Amino acid sequence: MxxxxxxxxxxxxxxxxxxxxxxxxxxxxxxxxxxxxxxxxxxxxxxxxxxxxxxxxxxxxxxxxxxxxxxxxxxxxxxxxxxxxxxxxxxxxxxxxxxxxxxxxxxxxxxxxxxxxxxxxxxxxxxxxxxxxxxxxxxxxxxxxxxxxxxxxxxxxxxxxxxxxxxxxxxxxxxxxxxxxxxxxxxxxxxxxxxxxxxxxxxxxxxxxxxxxxxxxxxxxLPVKSKRTEVKTRYFHYLLLLADGQLWIQKRSAKDIWQNLHEPYLLEATAPLDAAGLVKHPGYRSLPVPKGGSPAYEGMLRQRLSHRVIESHFFTLHLRGTIPMPGDNGNWQPLEQLKNLAFPKTLVSFLEKKLYF
Ligand code: SF4
Structure with a gap:
């Protein structure tokens, strides 16, 4: 030149x-x-x-x-x-x-x-x-x-x-x-x-x-890029546990996407699960939910990030009362308080659709 x-x-x-x-x-x-x-x-x-x-x-x-x-x-x-x-x-x-x-x-x-x-x-x-x-x-x-x-x-x-x-x-x-x-x-x-x-x-x-x-x-x-970034899909399954007008909400703290944001109870799997598959997931089996209750499938939303596609599947489970939950990073939140918490975009879309906001 x-x-x-x-x-x-x-x-x-x-x-x-x-x-x-x-x-x-x-x-x-x-x-x-x-x-x-x-x-x-x-x-x-x-x-x-x-x-x-x-x-x-x-x-x-x-x-x-x-x-x-x-x-x-x-x-x-x-x-x-x-x-x-x-x-x-x-x-x-x-x-x-x-x-x-x-x-x-x-x-x-x-x-x-x-x-x-x-x-x-x-x-x-x-x-x-x-x-x-x-x-x-x-x-x-x-x-x-x-x-x-x-x-x-x-x-x-x-x-x-x-x-x-x-x-x-x-x-x-x-x-x-x-x-x-x-x-x-x-x-x-x-x-x-x-x-x-x-x-x-x-x-x-x-x-x-x-x-x-x-x-x-x-x-x-032009311009030339040397490598293509491989985009992988992760399968999130959100179980919305509802009891007495409250929803179980936890804070994401691990070194992972959406750090410090909130979410309902999450079960991740290597492939999408239906309700029958969800109840066999170890994360579901560790919950003290009454036997016979069956989560209802609510739909799926997909969000594309730079290196990942997050496929979020939503399920609801209505309980007669709150239950002790594993871990120490969550609590039962009244539905009217949800709008004061920060959620990832996908969850905002879903929670708004369900009129929780
Ligand atoms: S700098 Fe870009 S827009 Fe301008 S002539 Fe070259 S290729 Fe076209």
Missing amino acids: TATQKKYFTEELMRWHHSANTRSLPWKEEKDPYKIWLSEIILQQTRAQQGLPYYLGFTQAYPDVHALAAAADEEAFRLWQGLGYYNRCKNMLATARYISSQLEGRFPETYEGILALKGIGPYTASAIASFAYGLPCAVVDGNVYRVLSRYFGIDTPFDTTEGKRRFSELAQQLLANDSAAYNQAIMDLGATVCTPGATARCGDCPLQKKCVAFRHGMVAL
């Missing part, structure tokens, strides 16, 4: 950003590092339009880092509900409390200082460093890999050590003096014009004239 090709890239990208980039999002002109950090955490693994109401909800409920640090876990998880990847929320709370108590509420002002915070990787650190402080740090995310690999015709897989190094170095070389505007521009171009697969709008692209992928008909082939 030539110096001319690089110069053209940066100049045309910046020109497009100032004249034709109409993507408007509330955090774009923000200079408060707290709000920029909040937006970046919310947008990890999340599309901007999906993250927008969460950003507005959090900034309204917690206008500064001290307010977020003082929030009850349960309340913050409830606001996060439906966004997935709940570790992000957990790390966000830990970081807010650290900044509030150890740094007197002041956000670190160097790339290294930002990177040292919990839940922050190189991409997020570069984004905060450039957007909040104008530091010369180039962001490299999925949008950036796509634009760079196509424009320069690079087929090195971006998820390899070599690919990551190559794209980061290139991104850093292309950075304009106004790093914040440059980073915003390349991410917006990837999100709105140089989009995945065959959806790219090359006719509207300011880089088309010197784009290698466009000239050689390789747009749909």
Whole structure:
């Protein structure tokens, strides 16, 4: 690749950003590092339009880092509900409390200082460093890999050590003096014009004239990923134990998906079970439920996560009264209290359908 090709890239990208980039999002002109950090955490693994109401909800409920640090876990998880990847929320709370108590509420002002915070990787650190402080740090995310690999015709897989190094170095070389505007521009171009697969709008692209992928008909082939992530299905069976207007609810604490969220009694199996199969499950047999009672099947909901599909099957069992339950991470919750707890998205859908909310 030539110096001319690089110069053209940066100049045309910046020109497009100032004249034709109409993507408007509330955090774009923000200079408060707290709000920029909040937006970046919310947008990890999340599309901007999906993250927008969460950003507005959090900034309204917690206008500064001290307010977020003082929030009850349960309340913050409830606001996060439906966004997935709940570790992000957990790390966000830990970081807010650290900044509030150890740094007197002041956000670190160097790339290294930002990177040292919990839940922050190189991409997020570069984004905060450039957007909040104008530091010369180039962001490299999925949008950036796509634009760079196509424009320069690079087929090195971006998820390899070599690919990551190559794209980061290139991104850093292309950075304009106004790093914040440059980073915003390349991410917006990837999100709105140089989009995945065959959806790219090359006719509207300011880089088309010197784009290698466009000239050689390789747009749909780039960028290259080395491995496909195998998506496995997990089969959850939720037994809704109902007694005296209460439902047995437990908190997920193991190192697993949906950590810290709530759920009814769970029986996991390697394949879907019907009611006859469920009563033979060791988790069911360990319950002191009266003999002869039969769980009623209520239906199934499927949720796709990044590496997993969760197939949740729901059963209800009405009891004459509460029973002692195994474990110490749950209790009997009055149905009208359920709306105060944070549940995974699938469970919210089911519980709403059953009018428990
Ligand atoms: S011309 Fe097409 S492939 Fe090349 S950078 Fe622009 S949108 Fe992407």
